[in-house]
Amino acid sequence: MSGSYDDSMIDVSSDSFWEVGNYKRTVKRVDDGNRLCNDLMSCIHERARIEKSYAQQLSEWGKRWRQLIEKGPQYGMLERAWSSLCTEAEKVSELHMEVKAALMGEDFEQLKNWQRDAYHKQMIGGFKETKEADDGFRKAQKPWAKKLKEVETMKKMYHSACKEEKLAASRENNSKLESNNNPEVLKKLQEKVEKCQQEAQKTKERYEKSLEELDKLTPQYMENMEQVFEQWQQFEDKRIRFFKELLLEVKQHLDLSTNHKFQTIYHTLEDTIAATDGEEDLKWFRSNHGPGMPMNWPQFENLDWSHVHSFKRRSIVDWSIDLNRTLSRRGTKKTSEGVTLTGISQTGADQPVQPLKTNNSSISLSAPAKAGSNPFDEDDDDDEEEREAEVAEVAEVAEVAEVAEETPPPPPAALNHISDKKEEVKTVSSAERTPDWSDEDTTANPFSANGDGNPFEDEPASPVVSVPVRALYDYEGQEQDELTFKAGDELTKIGEEDDQGWCKGRLKDGKIGLYPANYVEDIQ
Secondary structure (H helix, E strand, C coil), rough: CCCHHHHHHHHCCCCCCCCCCCCCHHHHHHHHHHHHHHHHHEEEEEEEEHHHHHHHHHHHHHHHHHHHHHHHHCCHHHHHHHHHHHHHHHHHHHHHHHHHHHHHHHHHHHHHHHHHCCCCECCCCCEEEHHHHHHHHHHHHHHHHHHHHHHHHHHHHHHHHHHHHHHHHHHHHHHHHHHCHHHHHHHHHHHHHHHEEEEEHHHHHHHHHHHHHHHHHHHHHHHHHHHHHHHHHHHHHHHHHHHHHHHHHHHHHHHHCCCHHHHHHHHHHHHHCCCCHHHHHHHHHHHHHHHHHHCCCCCCCCCHHHCCCCCCCCHHHHHHHHHHHHHHCCCCCCCCCCCCCCCCCCCCCCCCCCCEEECEEEEEEECCCCCCCCCCCCCCHHHHHHHHHHHHHHHHHHHHHHHCCCCCCCCCCCCCCCCCCCCCCCCHHHCCCCCCCCHHHHHCCCCCCCEEEEECCCCCCCCCCEEEEECCCEEECCCCCEECCCCEEEEEEECCCCCCCCEEEEECCCEEEEEEEEEEEEEC
8 A cells, every 4th residue: 555545544534433544443452352351360360369368367367366265264155156256267268269269270261261362473563363453444445545535636626726716816806996907917817717717617527526436435345344344343242252251250259159168157157156055154164163163171181190291300200211111121131241230329219210331231220229139130020020019119109299299309319320349240141141132132332431441432423412401410420431410510411312311411621421311401
């Protein structure tokens, strides 16, 4: 198409579709259809994000309030009713996540695929459909537009001739009014008027002829334009119908009221709330936190001396413990070289019991030993009788203590202990052991002195302990590894009490040794 034709198509005189070039709006609609596909995909994508965000917020809200309700003061069936709101939020959250998945997985993908099939991009830019529409309208409009240009040309020529004719006639009239005008000049003006009239008549005829020819082409022009327009009407109709179907599917996905899961959620919520029974909740609270709770009402009870611990007189209970421990082990303890009991002295029975130390163990006695008796005698019958007598003596002491419970105990006098004068009572060699002795109990004495005279050199390491204590009674050490102190003296406990009742301590002068644990008390 020539450049003059392009100029005529741009220079339109009205807004009618039939005007040359006004089909551009129809062509532009093809491009707009592709743009609308993008816009609708963006719309669906944003709604999917909103659904996801709402679902996450619902889920977080439900979890947070469920924890608050469980930790809060609400109880009973009303607590379950309140918690059902959180359950509803979690279930609805799942449904909205399903909506999001449907929007993106079905609707968005369907629209994207349809757009790819309906609009084909060209290598040089634009869409194939847009170029086809533009070419179709140009071809349908070309003959009529060409003839229209001729009509416009004839129109301009006719109007120009009319102007010349009018100008010549005006000059002739002005010349006639002048009295001194030359006749030759007047004649020339008359000839000019006649010539212009003839030219105007010719252009008029050509102008009218061009209009007739244009009128003849107009029906064909209208038919061709209608065909092309209808073709792209159908193309747009496909897009509109597809959008309508897609929007209906989007509506179906968004409308949770038609979803049976959604209806079930609210039916369950309503049933849970309606099942709340205030009387049941009040009854439950009465039974678990009110007058309906069971009660261990006070009753008369005999005092159980096994649980009595007097801070100042703990030795009474310790006597019984030490006695039972001594009696239970008396028949089984032995050493590989024999057992030696030294320095037996007789004292009052009111003193706390000092543990006896042997080569490999210590034994606590709660009653004075008989002079010349052997505590390791193998006669089981004598041991049973002695054990029963000692237990009876402890029970008698406990009864006396119950009567005089409010009276502080008198300071102790002397105690049965091991003296420096070592008196060998009995030696049992390995050949004389009886079957009642156990080899597993044969251990070295951790408190015996070695060849260098250091009683603690071979002692195993003990946990670090440093506890200030105060002596309750006087005690005079009878062995080189024992401490000597007076009642009221303060010393430091640096070792835990062993199972025989001995502790390791340090005096203020730095001396370290053993002492009976029940002779001191912790300094508060």
